[in-house]
Amino acid sequence: MTMNNQGRPTAIPAPTSAAGDTVTGNRGLRIEEPLIFEQDSPGRCGVDLPALPDVGLRLGPVKPRGSIGLPGLSEPQVVRHYTRLSQKNYAIDAGLYPLGSCTMKHNPRLNEKMARLPGFADVHPLQPESTVQGALALMDELAHWLKALTGMPAVTLAPAAGAHGEMAGMMAIRAALEHRGEGARKRVLVPESAHGTNPATAAAIGYSVDPIPATAEGRVDLEALKAKLGPDVAAIMLTNPNTCGLFERDIIAIAEVVHAAGAFFYCDGANFNAIVGRVMPAELGIDAMHINLHKTFSTPHGGGGPGSGPVVFSAALAPFVPVPYVRKDGDRFVLVEREGEGGTAYGRMKAFHGQMGMFVRALSYMLSHGADGLWQASGDAVLNANYLMARLNDVMTAPFEGPCMHECLFDDRFLKGTGVSTLDIAKALIDEGFHPMTMYFPLVVHGALLIEPTETESKDALDQFVTALRALAERAKTGDAAWFQAAPRFTPRRRLDETAAARKPVLRWAPEPERLEAAE
């Protein structure tokens, strides 16, 4: 539809245009919203600015080439623009968000209240230590509980996300290997079912990645792993529970053979939500493991807030924990900021100390749940996933025998011969008002659909989701592929060319003449 620069249509669409079009492009109360630049009325302004003082240009010979092109809008236009954009954002506060591996659980409001206390919210990373004793005490307490819940002796709070935590852990492993003169170990073993960040982390810091195949049961093949071990192996990076939603039953044997070969055991702990309060990572022989506060400990993510990926370390790696960290000296807390002060830290992961707001929320979550509450949360997460598995098993196909952990995995065998794909199911699910599950991951399963309901969904919510998904699975089996391929019908945009969007993203708006030139 052609629009003028205020975002209103300039022509009524021809009656032949796609069914469901409205004159305005709006549907019901869902408002079509042009870019803010397309709504520009030059000279319009939401505030009265004082006249500019008469100062000369201070850029020497550099002359401005024209206006900087900020759009002119009134205050109500700006308010409506951003309100409408915010309403296009699907969020955990809007409904079930069953993305597998991402742990999109409810963000308790108590945590938000705590994080907004001025002493935490307004703290500045460059404040003198004596003025932030409360914040340091909170970091120290969070570190204590992370160590208590994992049984591990050391932790860094600095990493800004899970993938950043992987990097922190792998850099500590590299520092430990170099310290004992084994820096020549350059190979990292990564199971085929690993999250993409695992091989990416290993490669990013200079290791070569060697995949380990999975068994028909969806777990690491211990014999294949043994065959791959050698004097050049630095570490294994293993997710537990793994990305097929299964507990690695051989994990202790895996740790033993890895250690016997002189290598370290990095565990991707993003799925800690399934076992927190029940399994001690220290007892599994793990040397380093990141914990996503924004998954297991309920801090907002996915546009709602920054991640936070603390890493816990074994005694063997404890001397190499990066700075800064909090230490208690008598009744004061100090931040150890420099390498060498407290051991052989390899450096730091970021400029400051980590995501303070997330520390407050995560500690609030831990303390409000208590040990019994965390134990129940992981149990309920697993129960919910198994409920979905049990209710969908007869119309969809599960590649591995249950029970599962906190997420349930299906493959696309139930779609065989229907002409309907995993992607089509996901698009049809959007029309039903559900965010799709994780699709085509893990890669070890064909056409994977990985569903993680989390413990915060009620049985009613799960039943609604099951009803929608069962109806879609049954419809697919009737061979109504064209119906699926036309989905989504009720979204602001229909099917996108996702390949073009990924390969040739248009990230910058350009005024009309420039756009025309670029197209030529």
Ligand SMILES: *Cc1c(COP(=O)(O)O)cnc(C)c1O
């Ligand atoms: C989410 C996730 C990660 C990465 O964590 P980010 O915080 O997104 O960087 C790594 N591994 C697994 C299994 C995950 O689910």
